[in-house]
Amino acid sequence: MHDAISARGKEGKVVSAHTQILSTVVPSPRYDPELGVITPPANGMPRLIFGRPVAPRARWRRRYVVVLLLLDLLAAMAATRTVVALFEKADAGFWDDRFLGGAVSTFALVANVGVPLLWMTILTASGAYDRRALGRGTEELRRVVRANVAMAAAVSFLALGFKKDVSRATVAGVIVALLLYTVATRVAARIVLRRIRRSTQRASQKVLLVGRLGDALAVHEVMIRNAGAGLRPVAIHLPRHPRPGERVEAPVPVYVGWDLVPLVQQLGADTIAVCGPASLESYELRKLAWQLEGTGLDLVVVPQVTDVTGPRIHVRPIEGLPLLNVEEPTISGLSLLAKSLLDRVTALVGLVLLSPVLLGIALAIKVTDPGPVLFRQSRIGHQGRAFKVWKFRTMYTDAEQRLEALRDRNESDGLLFKIKDDPRVTPIGRHLRGLSLDELPQLVNVLLGQMSLVGPRPLPTEDDDYRGDVRRRLLVRPGITGLWQISGRSDLTWEDAVRLDLHYVDNWSLVYDLGILWRTVSVVLARRGAY
Known part of the structure; x- marks a missing residue:
């Protein structure tokens, strides 16, 4: 049986699903005991040409990006070798074009160095290693496809610029092989990542849910049900104290009255998810976004319009006001x-x-x-x-x-x-x-x-x-x-x-x-x- 929460709880107290309100108050990290004043939070990172602070990243994400870099490099090398095996006779004149004293062929240099480096560069420019697109949804694969189109254009322009008589079959073979091998390796990496998330709960973002209890619990249920998505809620923060006699029952600790940035750092979380329309006022949400600059923490806003995804949602900003445009379904x-x-x-x-x-x-x-x-x-x-x-x-x-x-x-x-x-x-x-x-x-x-x-x-x-x-x-x-x-x-x-x-x-x-x-x-x- 859970204990009732008193509406007279003080700032900094935690309401747990399994315990009463803690009697001790954790001082805010902004409190300076020597000066006896509270230092106001920063209003964002300064814009500097040099010396910009580097936001910390979760270790699992850095390791995952390194694995993807190696897999993409191997995929690019395998793609060129596949093209060699298929089209070597058709472009024999190009393969035998030698330089550097006859030691290295032009194709060997292009195939083993040029194509992989160009492919890795275009993948990076297309955001294929962006942490927000890794391991979930179709956005990662969409960026790989976008990079493949850019690669096709780049190879065509280079062949035209250097006046190399490369067959169309060779160019098409390289492009198609790059796409197939890269998508296959990334899908395999994603499957392994999702299995790790489901079995060990590692390689996931730890999320602090901010909002009314009902809204937060609804988001909590979705995240737990989809553990492979890599979002693991660790606590809930209520925007206001519960009413007298109101019971709070939740599968994670529930906090009230805390500053969000110090709280999420103390919890060891790396994501703040604002749930529901009544969670934060618009100016509070903007200030929270400012405070998160340079901290490495992610801010996720769960919109009031739920169960609508994909191309039906567009953001139309008007003088700084982001309007969420929801189009009607097209099944005709x-x-x-x-x-x-x-x-x-x-x-x-x-x-x-x-x-x-x-x-x-x-x-x-x-x-x-x-x-x-x-x-x-x-x-x-x-x-x-x-x-x-x-x-x-x-x-x-x-x-x-x-x-x-x-x-x-x-x-x-x-x-x-x-x-x-x-x-x-x-x-x-x-x-x-x-x-x-x-x-x-x-x-x-x-x-x-x-x-x-x-x-x-x-x-x-x-x-x-x-x-x-x-x-x-x-x-x-x-x-x-x-x-x-x-x-x-x-x-x-x-x-x-x-x-x-x-x-x-x-x-x-x-x-x-x-x-x-x-x-x-x-x-x-x-x-x-x-x-």
Whole structure:
């Protein structure tokens, strides 16, 4: 049981989730005991040509950047050697151009020194080593692609300037190999980094959450659920003292009345996250940004508009006032046509390539349990239209009759009925569900245009069950996989599942779909949340 917080708490006290308010007061670092005055905080770093203080960085980030530098260098050297192997005969005259007494060929110098150095320089200029883009999201890979385009332009201009007759195939080979090798090594490095973060909680930014308790706890939950993103909350700072008798319950220590910069330094954190609109006044936020200059601390502001990301958000500054422009979702026109074409072509190719697997599963079901191989059920799809979904049968034939007797064992809090150890599931069906192989026949639904590869899952409910915000799920075609699948599947609450589906509807893009398909593979192989 947590203790109530007194509204008369003094400045500098900490309210913990596990203890009472501490009786000792930690003096502010700005207090000078000799002068007996409080030194006002600095208003930012002085602008100097020389002698500018260097902000400290987390050790893990420096080590990670060094690893990326080595990987990118090796990728550049491997790319040039690949081009040598493929196009050596085509450009034999260029390879044999020798100088320095016949000891070193022009190509050897360009391939082993020039291209790698130029590639590393362009990557650096494109911000591919910027600490804010490393290890999370698509921004890092986007900068690598941007650097690759710049590399193509640079190589073309250099070849033209030095009047070297290099084949177009050679230039294209270098550019493509650089992109493929660099992206592959960076994806591998990111996978290792995320696994380290999940298993050891190392290589993460320690975050002080600033804001009302409800807003801070909401951000805390998201950060903990996505440990691979590298943001680990260590404490919460409330903007004002709680009301008399109000209880504060939180999984991390809760502070009130502190100066933020000394507090975050004392906690050993490196990031301040301002949560919610009522956390700080605008002038306080600006002064906080000034105080963080030169400290190496990051400032993150969680906007009031949540679950909207990507190209829909633009910042439009007007006389120093940053306006957050949120565009409406675009799920129509050419983008919808491209998505439909991708779905149907992929479904057709998938049905052809997977036909032996589909036949094998059908035989296994038929041999192990009498009854039909396929199961068809009515689902609600795009714009509320009902359709029949196709699945491999994973339950006994009397599953519907046994449903009412199991209602009280339902472990789902929404429109779904879920039991981890459902007695109606057949032995072969349990394995099919674990690997989501029972969903493969839905490629037929995708081919018919009733479903998509990626989208909200179609639910076995009536159209009238979709009320309020939940009805936005029906603005897009339901999918075989989606954010619901890659974020926990059946382990999620109904509220979380709806939130993820609405997030997808609001932020859809082809790149987003490809990312979800890629992550689906690892989730399915790990059998996370499948039952």
